[in-house]
Amino acid sequence: MFTLYGEEGILFSNDAFGQHLCLTKRFDNEIPENILMDANQKFYANLITPLSKLVLKKFNEVISLGLLEKITMIAPSHGQIWTDPMKVISAYQNFATGQCKDKATIVYDTMHYSTQKMAHAFAEGLLSEGIEVVIYNLHSDERSEIVKDILDSKAVLFGIPTINDQPFPSIGDLMYYLRGLRFDRTGFKKLALTFGSMGGNGGATKLIGNDLKECGFEVLDDSYEVLYVPEEDELEKCYNAGKRLGMKLK
Incomplete structure (x- = not known):
């Protein structure tokens, strides 16, 4: 379940885009990127992977409603708040479509x-x-x-x-x-x-x-x-x- 606070462009994303991090810093740009993205990948792999088809469906809904460009920040229920939404959105798109490294x-x-x-x-x-x-x-x-x-x-x-x-x-x-x-x-x-x-x-x-x-x-x-x-x-x-x-x- 997503809730978009339209006036500020803040997406309250519940579990999606979360990480199991508990730090004194609140925002993505306040911690090293490698720690953040590693935690993001671990969260997706263990909790979101079975829902990958649903993830893509919801992305398409957000795009079709013209909401993607309105999102300026993502605040998940767990972990850091994303001030750069496209960083985590792109990562989720890669995960959900099975993009892999060599x-x-x-x-x-x-x-x-x-x-x-x-x-x-x-x-x-x-x-x-x-x-x-x-x-x-x-x-x-x-x-x-x-x-x-x-x-x-x-x-x-x-x-x-x-x-x-x-x-x-x-x-x-x-x-x-x-x-x-x-x-x-x-x-x-x-x-x-x-x-x-x-x-x-x-x-x-x-x-x-x-x-x-x-x-x-x-x-x-x-x-x-x-x-x-x-x-x-x-x-x-x-x-x-x-x-x-x-x-x-x-």
């Missing part, structure tokens, strides 16, 4: 560092092609931070150890969260690749691959599983796969 987010958990070694090998391959890479360890990193970077990534790589023939539990937690966010509602299907170490029959990468399809990702056919600790030739395969994916993302 970027990949790697998310993994690991029990004995084998899946971690694979994650770093994939990262090196991607970096060799000039792709921006962000790596998250589910053991220590918050899922709200993870999805912030997934939002503007063209691809996401999921590292999954196998335990009792099933995916490690932390990755399951993330899958349920992603299922609710539905990044494909932005109109862009992100690529997904699965990999991991196993100590027995394996199969975790296939199970998570099926989950990712339900979450709206385009899952690559190739998944990479190794038995116990990856050998040098197996890490080289991960590196080369990351490199090929990097070429595809550009």
Whole structure:
């Protein structure tokens, strides 16, 4: 729900355009831009992503009513007040239409560092092609931070150890969260690749691959599983796969 105070051109936007910031400063131009825009992206990724189609619909309504040029300031319910409305409006338009960087987010958990070694090998391959890479360890990193970077990534790589023939539990937690966010509602299907170490029959990468399809990702056919600790030739395969994916993302 939006309310426009016409005399001053102030849009009271409720949740939209908000950030989870609680500072002594009130306005956007009073804090570093990188902190502000990072918080804005995190807020959108975690709360607004499922509503991306509605965001675009409301933008079109505002434009059709000739109200866009009348907005001089945006005051959301959370965070800083925007004195430069077009900065956040442009960001929301990019998010809602699935605009992404040449970027990949790697998310993994690991029990004995084998899946971690694979994650770093994939990262090196991607970096060799000039792709921006962000790596998250589910053991220590918050899922709200993870999805912030997934939002503007063209691809996401999921590292999954196998335990009792099933995916490690932390990755399951993330899958349920992603299922609710539905990044494909932005109109862009992100690529997904699965990999991991196993100590027995394996199969975790296939199970998570099926989950990712339900979450709206385009899952690559190739998944990479190794038995116990990856050998040098197996890490080289991960590196080369990351490199090929990097070429595809550009």
